[in-house]
Structures are given as structure tokens and as C-alpha cells.
Amino acid sequence: MSVTSNVDLRPIALLEAIRSEGKSWDVIAPQYGVTNPDPPWKTSLVAMCECLAISGAVPTLDRRRAEDELAQAVYNDVPAPERQLLALVHTMLRRGLVMEGDLADRMRSVRSRLEAA
Amino acid sequence: MKRTKAPHARKSAGNAPARFKVGDRVRVKDLPNMFYSRTQMYARGVSGTIAACTYQDLIPEDEAFNQEGRLEQYYIVRFRQKDLWEEYPSEKDTLQTEFPDRWLEPA
Amino acid sequence: MQTTHQHAGGGHEHKAAPTVEEITDFEVLEIAVRELAIEHGLFTAEDHRRFTEWAESIGPAAGSRLVAKAWTDPAFKARLLADGTAACKEIGIDWAEPTGFGTPSDYMNFRVLEDTPTLHHVIVCTLCSCYPRPLLGMSPEWYRSTNYRRRLVRWPREVLAEFGLILPPEVEIRVEDSNQKCRFMVLPVRPSGTENWTEEQLAAIVTRDCMIGVALPRPGRTADVHPVHKARHPVHSSPSMRAAE
Numbered sequence: 064m065s066v067t068s069n070v071d072l073r074p075i076a077l078l079e080a081i082r083s084e085g086k087s088w089d090v091i092a093p094q095y096g097v098t099n100p101d102p103p104w105k106t107s108l109v110a111m112c113e114c115l116a117i118s119g120a121v122p123t124l125d126r127r128r129a130e131d132e133l134a135q136a137v138y139n140d141v142p143a144p145e146r147q148l149l150a151l152v153h154t155m156l157r158r159g160l161v162m163e164g165d166l167a168d169r170m171r172s173v174r175s176r177l178e179a180a
Numbered sequence: 181m182k183r184t185k186a187p188h189a190r191k192s193a194g195n196a197p198a199r200f201k202v203g204d205r206v207r208v209k210d211l212p213n214m215f216y217s218r219t220q221m222y223a224r225g226v227s228g229t230i231a232a233c234t235y236q237d238l239i240p241e242d243e244a245f246n247q248e249g250r251l252e253q254y255y256i257v258r259f260r261q262k263d264l265w266e267e268y269p270s271e272k273d274t275l276q277t278e279f280p281d282r283w284l285e286p287a
Numbered sequence: 288m289q290t291t292h293q294h295a296g297g298g299h300e301h302k303a304a305p306t307v308e309e310i311t312d313f314e315v316l317e318i319a320v321r322e323l324a325i326e327h328g329l330f331t332a333e334d335h336r337r338f339t340e341w342a343e344s345i346g347p348a349a350g351s352r353l354v355a356k357a358w359t360d361p362a363f364k365a366r367l368l369a370d371g372t373a374a375c376k377e378i379g380i381d382w383a384e385p386t387g388f389g390t391p392s393d394y395m396n397f398r399v400l401e402d403t404p405t406l407h408h409v410i411v412c413t414l415c416s417c418y419p420r421p422l423l424g425m426s427p428e429w430y431r432s433t434n435y436r437r438r439l440v441r442w443p444r445e446v447l448a449e450f451g452l453i454l455p456p457e458v459e460i461r462v463e464d465s466n467q468k469c470r471f472m473v474l475p476v477r478p479s480g481t482e483n484w485t486e487e488q489l490a491a492i493v494t495r496d497c498m499i500g501v502a503l504p505r506p507g508r509t510a511d512v513h514p515v516h517k518a519r520h521p522v523h524s525s526p527s528m529r530a531a532e
Binding site: 105 | 315329331334391425
């Protein structure tokens, strides 16, 4: 393991808000009687990781090293795959690939879209 | 998408000679880390045996920086666990892992 | 993996499969970051769609079929050991998918590790949890944990014991740390009591854990069972901590 951190480990407000809601799949799926072990967005997340690796935006080793550190330091009480999602987004935000404000705005419009459907 | 050729397709590139063959004794060098080294700390300075020649490819350090880099042979090296870890209790157990040519030297 | 289909017990009504009715922030976050990434040119929607389809297509059944075929067909087994990637094509698995040159995590250099009565293999990736996904699907969380990755290379017999696998000292345990582009799978020893079994019967006892090397196949064992831990264990707990998360 490298001596210096691979990613800025300071918590990010937007992600902390999501985490504190506690709506991980292992909690909500049983509430609805759904026995699928994975949330429906898991494969999309996997695909996103591969695409980011191919484009070089977030190489696999970088992403996994950041994920290991973030899992230990910041998201250690979040179950997989939510932990993997938060770690990826955290990494992308710290790299400046997306901006926290833009992401918050987009989340609001995505939610409106999904709730209207 | 970045169009790099798969190592499978590079098998007979013939770019660099393989310095080692199956059965050779080799030692893992302890080169200074350049960010993305995949050579584990536990293996550095340890001697093992070439178990297999796998493929030829860009060394990871070059590929990570997206350069037209050097092609070289990769090998699976087998170690006795007793040589990797202090006080490993079993004589029989082994560990094998993969290295590019430049990380190895004759033991 | 699609939503499960559950039937009302004994009734004539065909209930719709249960779905999670609420839209979680995690679901919204995944969509939002993906849309922004595409808009910023980090990848295309087309590439993402192709990888999503690929991710949905993979699972451990392919690996089970591969092992069962190797157990029943010696010529196939020889081809598998000589060139794992090519042999996979015989069972319909193409390591070149979905790009034509594989994925940036799985590559195209697949090798099978053949167990014998005196040699047992177990697979790990200490660096990042590389895994033969075209044959086994997504890696389990315990395999991805730093707990497993750090401890298996150093104390393999202890970690295997935590999975319930204890091997006698005369059996060599060989850890394969897949730190480069090769991807590995264990070809376990065919257990006794399976004489004259069909490939389908054999495949049913070759579970994912058997192909990673933390379990041995045997008649009647058709599922991997792990204790489910809700709490996260910090990596720097005592060495006696269980390997499974």
C-alpha cells in the first residue's frame, strides 16, 4: 500500500446526507418482500466503473485503492454495493470529474422525473 | 474507447526476448515505486521459481501513463510460503503471482 | 438479476412480483452521476449500455459448466489446461466481450488451476480483487474485502478454516495472487460419490466458492453459505476475526 492517501478522505456533505438516510438495499428490500440480493442499479454501477476505467478518467487500480481507503475511513458502516457507489462518486467529486452542486441539482431533477412517471 | 490490444493478441509480438523459462530460479527486485506498481511488497527481494510464461504486454507503469511503452514477457513465479513470511508453519505451502520481466533477476 | 417472482401459496391468484416501491437516494445518485459523466464526455451512453448488458449476462453457472465438462471429458480438460481462454469459447463464454478485447478488469488471459489430491489452490487479488467475472459473475463482498485480501496470502490455512475448509498438512496449499492480467479459476478434484453423474448433476455441486478455492465440492452441497454480518468489521481488528463479512 502507498504511504500517502490516494483520495481526499474528508466527508462530502451531499454523500453524507444520502448515507444518513440509511436506505440501503439490505434494509429496504426485505420491507417490500423483495429477495433479490442486489439493487437494480448494481449492474449499471459495474458498467460505469468499467467505462471510467477504459476512458482513463478513473483507472481500476486508482478506484479500488480509493475505495479501500474510503471504506475504512468514511463509509465503513455502509453495506455493499452502496459503499462502492458512494466511494466511486466521492472519488469522482475529488477528482473534479463532477461537481457537488451539479450533482445535487441533477439528483433533484432525476427524482422529480422518476416520481412523475 | 481507448484501443489497446489485448495481451492475448500480443502473444507473438516478439518484441522482447523472455529472459527466463519455466523452472528458472529468479529473485524479485525491489525497484523504487512509481505510483502504479503491481509488485507486492511481500515479494520484494524474495526468490522463487518460474512456474509459467504467460503473455507479452506493456509494463503496467508504462500503460498507466498511456504511453507507447515497452513490451515484455510476463511470468508466474512460485514461492515457498516459508520464504515469504517469517515463521510460516508449513514447509509444503506455496504462493504464486505474476511479474513482468523487468522486475525479475536471476537468483 | 431480475426481481424475484413470488407466488401466493396454494391460491389461484397470480400475484405480481414484489417490487421496492420507493425511489432511494442511492438509485437517484447512480442515475444522476451517470448522466453527468456522459454529458461531460467521460464515456458514452452506448458503451455504458453495452457494459450493463454484459454485467447482467454473467454469473457462476458458466464456471460450473466448465468444471463439469472438464470432469467428464478428458480431451476438453487437456484443451482447458493448455489454453483457458480458447476452451471457454467451447461453452459459449467469450473473454473478448463486450468490446472485442475484453473488459479493463478481466482482460483475456484465463488460466485454470488444477487441484490434485495433494495440491489445493485458492485465489485472491491482494491489490484490488480481480476475479474471473466472465465465468463466475460479480465477485462476492468477502472476496473484495481488505480482510480477505490481506490475510489469505499470509495465513491461508487459518482463513480457509474460517470458511469451514481444513486441509491436512500433507496437502500443499497454493495461493494464487492475481496481480496482473491473468485471471484464474480453480478446477477442483472431482469428489467421490459422483460416478456416472451427468454434467448437469456435476455442475450443481460446483459452486462459486469451490471455483475460488474456499470450499470443496461434494454430493449434496449445492449452495455456498456464509454467515450474514450486518456490522462492518474494521480491517485492523484482531487476527482471529472471521474472514467472511
